[in-house]
Amino acid sequence: MSVDQATVKRVARLARIKVKEEDVPRLAGELNAILSFVEQLNEVNVAGVEPLTSVVAMKMKMRDDVVTDGGIPKDVTRNAPASEDDFFMVPKVVE
Numbered sequence: 001m002s003v004d005q006a007t008v009k010r011v012a013r014l015a016r017i018k019v020k021e022e023d024v025p026r027l028a029g030e031l032n033a034i035l036s037f038v039e040q041l042n043e044v045n046v047a048g049v050e051p052l053t054s055v056v057a058m059k060m061k062m063r064d065d066v067v068t069d070g071g072i073p074k075d076v077t078r079n080a081p082a083s084e085d086d087f088f089m090v091p092k093v094v095e
Helices: 005-014 021-041 073-077
Strands: none
Touching: 005 021
């Protein structure tokens, strides 16, 4: 894929980037260099390679999914401006 000067101007306009007319040829060359590098990556054979999130094999730490009440409702609501029966009290917002 090759980027011409008209495409550079269009991309700059869409990205709302002000580009001087004398910078357009240089930017076209830079974009073409980037795109040629990306095209080289398409030539790499990745058949049979599993997707990675890290270069080191790791297992995600997981905890048991257990439902609890927290066990400390008094501590949770202690700093609330208003609470009743271990629930936060808030002003009515819908009439």
